[in-house]
Amino acid sequence: MGAGKIARGLVVAAFLVIAAGILAACDTNYDLVIENHTDQRIAVTLYDRLVYELQPCSVQIASIAGPGTPSGKGFRVSVRGGDGATLAQAEVQPQRLEGYTQPVILVRIPQEGGDACPAPVEGVFLLVVRNYSQTEATIWLGDARLGTVAPLDQTAFGPLPGTWADVKRVAIRDASNTLISYSARAEYSLGDIPRFFIGFTAPRARQ
Amino acid sequence: MIATRNRVIFRALPTSKPLVARHDVGVSQPPTPDPDWVADFRATHGRDPNEQDWQDYLLSLRYPGTGPNGEWLERDWQVYYRLVDLLGGDLLSRIGKPGGHGTGFYSGIGAFLALWKLEPGPDGTRIAYARNFPAGGIPPNTTGWTWGNTILILESERNNRPLLMHEYTHVLQYRYKGIGYVPNYLKGGVYNWDNNPYEMQGVEVQQIYEWNPWLPPIWEIVWVGGRSQ
Numbered sequence: 001m002g003a004g005k006i007a008r009g010l011v012v013a014a015f016l017v018i019a020a021g022i023l024a025a026c027d028t029n030y031d032l033v034i035e036n037h038t039d040q041r042i043a044v045t046l047y048d049r050l051v052y053e054l055q056p057c058s059v060q061i062a063s064i065a066g067p068g069t070p071s072g073k074g075f076r077v078s079v080r081g082g083d084g085a086t087l088a089q090a091e092v093q094p095q096r097l098e099g100y101t102q103p104v105i106l107v108r109i110p111q112e113g114g115d116a117c118p119a120p121v122e123g124v125f126l127l128v129v130r131n132y133s134q135t136e137a138t139i140w141l142g143d144a145r146l147g148t149v150a151p152l153d154q155t156a157f158g159p160l161p162g163t164w165a166d167v168k169r170v171a172i173r174d175a176s177n178t179l180i181s182y183s184a185r186a187e188y189s190l191g192d193i194p195r196f197f198i199g200f201t202a203p204r205a206r207q
Numbered sequence: 208m209i210a211t212r213n214r215v216i217f218r219a220l221p222t223s224k225p226l227v228a229r230h231d232v233g234v235s236q237p238p239t240p241d242p243d244w245v246a247d248f249r250a251t252h253g254r255d256p257n258e259q260d261w262q263d264y265l266l267s268l269r270y271p272g273t274g275p276n277g278e279w280l281e282r283d284w285q286v287y288y289r290l291v292d293l294l295g296g297d298l299l300s301r302i303g304k305p306g307g308h309g310t311g312f313y314s315g316i317g318a319f320l321a322l323w324k325l326e327p328g329p330d331g332t333r334i335a336y337a338r339n340f341p342a343g344g345i346p347p348n349t350t351g352w353t354w355g356n357t358i359l360i361l362e363s364e365r366n367n368r369p370l371l372m373h374e375y376t377h378v379l380q381y382r383y384k385g386i387g388y389v390p391n392y393l394k395g396g397v398y399n400w401d402n403n404p405y406e407m408q409g410v411e412v413q414q415i416y417e418w419n420p421w422l423p424p425i426w427e428i429v430w431v432g433g434r435s436q
């Protein structure tokens with residue numbers, strides 16, 4: 001076999017591996033938004049294993065990974081009431097919604113016979129930052145310096161104008177100005193100002 | 208006692224116990240557990256600690272828990288053990304080891320896709336913070352993509368710690384499975400995330416970190432095996 005044929009074979013093999021790999025370990029992030037408009041506690045399950053428990057009249061927002069290329073398949077979601085009875089099971093298709101940077105898996109559980117809860121507050125939020133590290137950190141929202149959070153402490157900033165999409169604009173820096181990565185999720189009652197929680201850690205300081 | 212791969216660096220930490228050991232990759236010389244800690248452990252658990260218990264304790268000295276002074280509470284240990292059980296010894300034993308030729312082959316493809324614009328990541332990984340095709344090396348609608356020890360993450364997700372833990376879980380899976388990883392993954396079902404074992408692990412790790420931002424990163428776990436509660 002000539003060198004040209006071998007080279008061509010290798011290129012074809014490489015493309016086949018890449019084509020297969022495009023589908024493997026390839027993740028898309030979605031915003032999971034669960035609104036419980038009922039007067040009972042509920043539990044929402046995705047992938048038969050991720051469980052989100054919600055108080056009556058409350059909202060939770062989280063990020064969740066899913067298939068990276070369009071499969072046309074929705075997310076199988078099941079909803080249980082406080083008594084454990086299944087209220088609903090559905091395939092939820094992600095959708096683009098204003099106020100979110102990622103496709104949204106919207107799970108809204110209505111109350112039969114009319115909404116039991118106050119209307120959601122929109123366009124404003126509280127940023128609750130929990131510092132699990134033992135050094136002070138500075139919190140930025142885009143170009144705006146919000147302030148500092150003491151070691152092992154929590155500070156609420158705001159109310160600030162904006163939506164869940166603004167959480168992506170948060171930057172946390174330690175004393176040496178190094179960026180610290182963080183976790184974010186939201187949990188609040190309908191009718192209250194949305195509370196977006198951010199938490200981060202770092203190794204204990206040497207003495 | 209189980210031999211470890213680690214070199215021991217002694218240093219002082221801000222705790223009541225002044226001298227502890229931090230493991231680093233290198234020579235094998237397990238540290239001696241602190242006698243006070245051994246006595247405390249026996250009193251709490253009603254059994255002798257093993258080497259893994261000691262390593263877990265040292266980890267709790269390196270990262271604060273959720274207690275008022277940064278101590279690890281009982282519920283913190285429960286969360287930590289949930290993470291450990293989810294990853295299992297097959298993956299945890301791959302921490303600190305780059306993987307074989309199969310992993311290296313996939314890492315190379317990842318580096319090629321990232322056009323070699325890689326930053327050093329944790330535990331021998333290399334990370335490209337890139338944009339979607341065609342401007343960058345990540346497929347459309349995709350946020351994270353792992354190839355062996357190479358992780359491609361969307362530039363806008365640079366601060367997303369749970370996502371990095373998800374992708375690092377894939378790194379450990381590659382190191383465990385080697386060249387067989389991609390075929391095995393495809394067999395698990397590309398769009399069938401309800402049943403694909405690799406993604407079931409990934410999404411659960413991601414959720415654990417979303418809810419527990421205090422948890423030390425996975426690569427800080429020193430695994431010698433033999434966890435028992």
Ligand SMILES: [Zn+2]
Pocket residue numbers: 025026027065373377405406409410
């Ligand atoms: Zn994944």
